[in-house]
Amino acid sequence: xxxxxxxxxxxxxxxxxxxxxxxxxxxxxxxxxxxxxxxxxxxxxxxxxxxxxxxxxxxxxxxxxxxxxxxxxxxxxxxxxxxxxxxxxxxxxxxxxxxxxxxxxxxxxxxxxxxxxxxxxxxxxxxxxxxxxxxxxxxxxxxxxxxxxxxxxxxxxxxxxxxxxxxxxxxxxxxxxxxxxxxxxxxxxxxxxxxxxxxxxxxxxxxxxxxxxxxxxxxxxxxxx
Amino acid sequence: xxxxxxxxxxxxxxxxxxxxxxxxxxxxxxxxxxxxxxxxxxxxxxxxxxxxxxxxxxxxxxxxxxxxxxxxxxxxxxxxxxxxxxxxxxxxxxxxxxxxxxxxxxxxxxxxxxxxxxxxxxxxxxxxxxxxxxxxxxxxxxxxxxxxxxxxxxxxxxxxxxxxxxxxxxxxxxxxxxxxxxxxxxxxxxxxxxxxxxxxxxxxxxxxxxxxxxxxxxxxxxxxxxxxxxxxxxxxxxxxxxxxxxxxxxxxxxx
Numbered sequence: 182x183x184x185x186x187x188x189x190x191x192x193x194x195x196x197x198x199x200x201x202x203x204x205x206x207x208x209x210x211x212x213x214x215x216x217x218x219x220x221x222x223x224x225x226x227x228x229x230x231x232x233x234x235x236x237x238x239x240x241x242x243x244x245x246x247x248x249x250x251x252x253x254x255x256x257x258x259x260x261x262x263x264x265x266x267x268x269x270x271x272x273x274x275x276x277x278x279x280x281x282x283x284x285x286x287x288x289x290x291x292x293x294x295x296x297x298x299x300x301x302x303x304x305x306x307x308x309x310x311x312x313x314x315x316x317x318x319x320x321x322x323x324x325x326x327x328x329x330x331x332x333x334x335x336x337x338x339x340x341x342x343x344x345x346x347x348x349x350x351x352x353x354x355x356x357x358x359x360x361x362x363x364x365x366x367x368x369x370x371x372x373x374x375x376x377x378x379x380x381x382x383x384x385x386x387x388x389x390x391x392x393x394x395x396x397x398x399x400x401x402x403x404x405x406x
Numbered sequence: 407x408x409x410x411x412x413x414x415x416x417x418x419x420x421x422x423x424x425x426x427x428x429x430x431x432x433x434x435x436x437x438x439x440x441x442x443x444x445x446x447x448x449x450x451x452x453x454x455x456x457x458x459x460x461x462x463x464x465x466x467x468x469x470x471x472x473x474x475x476x477x478x479x480x481x482x483x484x485x486x487x488x489x490x491x492x493x494x495x496x497x498x499x500x501x502x503x504x505x506x507x508x509x510x511x512x513x514x515x516x517x518x519x520x521x522x523x524x525x526x527x528x529x530x531x532x533x534x535x536x537x538x539x540x541x542x543x544x545x546x547x548x549x550x551x552x553x554x555x556x557x558x559x560x561x562x563x564x565x566x567x568x569x570x571x572x573x574x575x576x577x578x579x580x581x582x583x584x585x586x587x588x589x590x591x592x593x594x595x596x597x598x599x600x601x602x603x604x605x606x607x608x609x610x611x612x613x614x615x616x617x618x619x620x621x622x623x624x625x626x627x628x629x630x631x632x633x634x635x636x637x638x639x640x641x642x643x644x645x646x647x648x649x650x651x652x653x654x655x656x657x658x659x660x661x
Contacts, residue, residue, distance in 0.1 A: 235562055255570060263566045268560035272581050281577075282567035329567065 184247030186211035186337055186369050192241035194227050194393075202227045203394040204241075209388075211246065211336075214363055214370040219390035225373035226266060226377060228390070229339045232371070233263035241348045246336065259286060263339035268326035275300070275317070276310035279329045286333070299328040302361055304354040320351035327355060331362050338362060340372045344379050356382040433631070441635030452636050454613050455621040460606070462530050462617060463597050466537035471590055474542050478549025478589070479579055491552065499543035504536075504602030511536040512606050528609040535615075536603035541593035548592060552585030553578060577629075584655050595648050598641070 187209040194202035195381045201222045209215055209232075217225045230236035231243065234254040243250045250257055262282070271278050279296045303324040315323060323343070330338055342357065344352040356379060362368040374380050380387075389397040438534050444452050479490065513519050515526040515535065526532030556578060579586075601619045608615030610624060618637045625634040 230562075233566060235565055258565055259568050265559060265562060265566070267559060269557055271561045271563070272584075273575070281569075283571070285568040285573050333568065371426070 183211050184244075185209055186246060186371075188242075188244040188247075190242045192228075192243060193239045194224075194231055194236060195239050196227070196315040200393065202231070202238075204228070204393075204395055207388070207395055209371065210386075211290060211301075211369055213386060214359070214372065215386045216382035216386060217371065217386050217388045217390060218375070218377070218380070219396075222392070223390040224393035225390055226341050227393070228340050229263060229371070232337070233261050234258050235263070235340050260335050261337045261339065262330045262333050262335045264327055264330050264341065264343055264377055266341040266345060268323060270314040270317070270322050270326060272314055273323050274310070274314070275305075275312050278314065278325055279310070279332055282329060282333045295332050296328075299332040299358075300325075300366065302331060302358045303328045320347055323347055324354060324358075326356060331358060331368070334368060336360075336367075336369065338368050338370045340370060340374075342374055343372065344374060344376050346391045352376070352379050353382075359383055437631035438637045440632030441637075441639055444633060444636040445639065449620075449633075449636070451612070452633065452640070455616050455618050455637060456640055458530065458615060459598060459617040459619075461635055462533050462537065462608075463594060465530065466534040466597050467543060467590070467594055468592055469534065470541040470545050471540045473538075474545030474589075474593075475549055475586060478546040478586075479553055479582075480585050481546060482550035482553030483575070483578065493547075496543050496546045496550070500547055502540070502543070504540060504600045505606065507539050508603045508606030511539065511603070515607070527607065528611060530608075530615060533604055533608040533615060536607045537597040537600065540600060540603060541597050543591050544593040544596060548589030549582075549586050552582040552589065555585070556581050588652060588655055591648050591652050595645065598644055 187207070189204050189207040189209075191206075192202065192229060192351055193200060196277065227236065231238050231293070234250065234257050237254075245257055245260070253282055265401040271281060276293075276296055278298060280292050283295065284293050296310060300307060300309055301388070305321065309321070309325070314322070323346075327340075331395045338359070343355050343359075347355065357372045360370070363370055370383065372380060372383055387397075388395060464475045481489070481496070511532070512527070515521045515524065517527070517531050528537065560578060560581055561574065566573050569577055599619065601623055604610075604615070604617045604620050605623070608617065608620065610616050610620040616624075617640050622637045622641070625631075625637070
């Protein structure tokens with residue numbers, strides 16, 4: 182049996198001495214996308230930063246695919262990637278942005294093809310690869326940052342408000358790309374969003390959060406069917 | 407002689423003043439034209455000063471960047487005890503007067519100084535020591551600021567893309583590259599325009615240590631206005647080139 186993607190136990194995260202996240206128990210399945218919903222300040226972004234190993238929890242334990250994570254964060258960041266709420270494009274070309282993670286992993290061959298493939302997945306033509314970061318619109322920038330995560334084919338892909346400040350068309354393209362990453366490569370998307378109609382496009386599996394706690398984990402089995 | 411004959415008439419004064427102004431304008435334009443002609447006739451003295459300036463600024467900037475960029479990067483990137491104090495000291499050194507640097511280095515490299523045996527006084531390398539001390543605080547301070555002012559999302563972004571320690575370091579350096587280049591150009595502007603260090607440590611020796619700025623000082627003192635203008639035009643051309651590059655980089659960085 183496949184172990185859960187994450188097992189969270191008694192996880193506590195604080196910010197400037199104030200507890201912002203306190204999760205007693207949460208299992209996140211590895212067999213499909215999961216959405217995290219909740220109001221602003223409900224702790225979604227903090228939880229995602231902890232799951233992406235960007236934030237060290239104050240206490241509690243976290244396992245990833247059955248393996249303990251403490252002390253192995255640097256290595257595990259190669260299996261997990263995250264698209265931040267307000268994503269940042271490196272001051273270089275689109276190609277170099279998308280290829281960055283592959284090169285960081287020491288990959289040298291086939292980079293051009295993989296970059297072209299993910300650019301196409303997010304609805305951008307191959308000639309976008311040569312553009313500089315300052316030549317992109319807001320929606321294009323968002324899709325390039327998503328492509329730079331998709332190309333890594335990690336085990337988990339965390340998306341924090343991926344459709345914030347994005348128009349309907351770009352939102353649709355992002356949803357399609359995320360679903361394709363799961364269907365083609367088995368990349369498990371975890372999505373935090375306020376945009377419930379958009380989330381319906383991606384998954385029916387919901388985890389509800391409120392004031393740093395899980396209030397309900399609702400599982401449906403018919404996602405992506 | 408009557409009083410009327412001795413006292414110059416108001417009309418005559420105006421004529422004489424106007425005539426002096428015309429002469430002064432003629433003197434300026436003549437000096438300017440001669441200056442241009444000195445540049446294009448490849449006057450050896452003029453081009454010797456240009457060559458000394460380029461060799462000197464090239465050497466001092468090479469040393470400054472070699473020391474200043476890595477140290478400035480670490481100053482902006484790392485947290486360590488005393489960092490704040492060090493930052494204040496570096497910032498204070500930005501306004502150090504050139505003659506004070508000249509005096510201190512002179513004391514060290516003159517024959518009676520602790521480094522006198524190195525025979526650096528009145529040589530290009532000796533002048534470069536002084537100019538490096540002038541330029542180093544600029545590169546240190548502006549590089550540290552460039553790194554401190556990189557986008558707050560950069561570190562998280564690099565980590566999510568799988569960067570490790572060295573990847574983080576070099577990618578941060580690359581993100582700050584335009585600002586670091588600005589630091590280098592600012593420092594270059596300072597070293598090419600200074601007179602104090604070059605005069606005190608170089609001695610303004612013809613064909614050897616005479617730079618554009620020290621030559622302008624000398625030629626103007628001698629009343630050789632045209633040579634001063636020729637050198638001034640070349641210095642302005644350098645300055646315009648530098649400022650053009652600076653504004654291009656600023657525009658690109660702001661995009």
